[in-house]
Amino acid sequence: MTPPAAAASASLPRHPTQEVLDQAGRRGPFHYGDRVQVTDSKGRQHTFVLDPRGYFQSVRGSFHHREVVGLEEGSVIVTATGHELLLLRPLLADYVLSMPRGAQVVYAKDAAQVVALGDIFPGARVLEAGVGSGALTMSLLRAVGPQGHVLSVERREDFAAIAASNVDSWFGGHHPAWELRTGDFADVVAAHVTPATADRVVLDMLAPWENTEAVATALVPGGVLVTYVATVTQLSRTVEALRHSGLFTEPVSWESMVRTWNVDGLAVRPDHRMVAHTGFLVSARRLAAGSRPLTRKRPPARGAYDEGGYWVAQDIGERTSTDKKVRRVLRDARARQPLDATPVQPGAAGDDDVHGAEPPSRHCLSSRPVPDPHGAGA
Ligand SMILES: C[S@@+](CC[C@H](N)C(=O)[O-])C[C@H]1O[C@@H](n2cnc3c(N)ncnc32)[C@H](O)[C@@H]1O
Secondary structure (H helix, E strand, O other), X not given: OOOHHHHHHOOOOOOOOOOOOHHHHHOOOOOOOOEEEEEEOOOOEEEEEOOOOOEEEEOOEEEEHHHOOOOOXXXXXXXXXXXXXXXXXXXXXXXXXXXXXXXXXOOHHHHHHHHHHOOOOOOOEEEEEOOOOOHHHHHHHHHHOOOOEEEEEEXXXXXXXXXXXXXXXXXXXXXXXXXXXEOOHHHHHHHHOOOOOEEEEEEEOOOHHHHHHHHHHHEEEEEEEEEEEOOHHHHHHHHHHHHHHOOEOOOEXXXXXXXXXXXXXXXXXXXXXXXXXXXXXXXXXXXXXXXXXXXXXXXXXXOOOOOOOOOOHHHHOOOOOOHHHHHHHHHHHHHOOOOOOOOOEEOOOOHHHHOOOOOOOOOOOOOOOOOOXXXXXX
């Protein structure tokens, strides 16, 4: 893995419109180029970028973008039709819901778990795959900060380009701690990661168990692996593979559920609806070379080490997007690229054949307004 100092020195200049990374570069009154989130009195949200010629239009009121420039964030305006509209800059959790997607994203509730329980710290060297739409990448970059390093690996070149556009757009240009490579995770680790240099590895992919050895090679002794999987079958296979390798501590598996509440006078109760499932998380720590896991009190249960066949996204019920839709999202993403767009670099020699090998995983959505602040609108 490239050491943080080297990564920082090789970084590209900041985007001319934003000197400071992330939200810190967006303080103060609204100005052109800012992303604005409009909330109407029904709680419906829309996001747009302030443009000198722009005009915002909705069934609950319209206005020229120029009327917003100079207003403080948190202003409520009353439109010519008498509608009230609240104007804020979106938070990262909001942006993830509205940004264009190639692959399904990790929502804030799970990204928070990855960062906190995966112990992603400022200055950490993190290895991540797959990048998908770049949602989790943004949380990782925030957590490591400019002094850290995130090497993100994505098998699909089109998804990597969409993620680069989303991440650059959020940070206001190329994040100096970010290195984005295409290719298969294990190949990129072999080609670009010095053994035992990654503090943390974060996997969100179809078959993480195929990469147990590559993860063990990359991690420092005591380093943390966090894996996000969508189904129980993936969870089981991942845990058994980690155990079977003998290279990690006993894996810990969990899920998080967020239930929002209605709090209004005496009517205080959970909301009737919630997202009951997003994914499962598995974490384990790398043992020192030559050490074996602590002896288990109970012998492995039956079927623990199934060496079953090749998995495809459809096996686990993932919805897939059409190539046409991905091409459209990619075309839009390329049109929005900043001057210092994050370069999408090849991961390893001869990996051209893997690009586009896997169909789009989970479903593809275009930019849309979603009101739920916990990412519950999956
Ligand atoms: C669900 S998406 C990741 C979403 C991402 N975490 C986000 O928050 O936007 C899974 C991605 O993993 C990629 N992938 C699957 N297996 C891979 C592998 N072995 N190496 C690299 N990328 C892989 C897929 O192409 C897909 O884009």
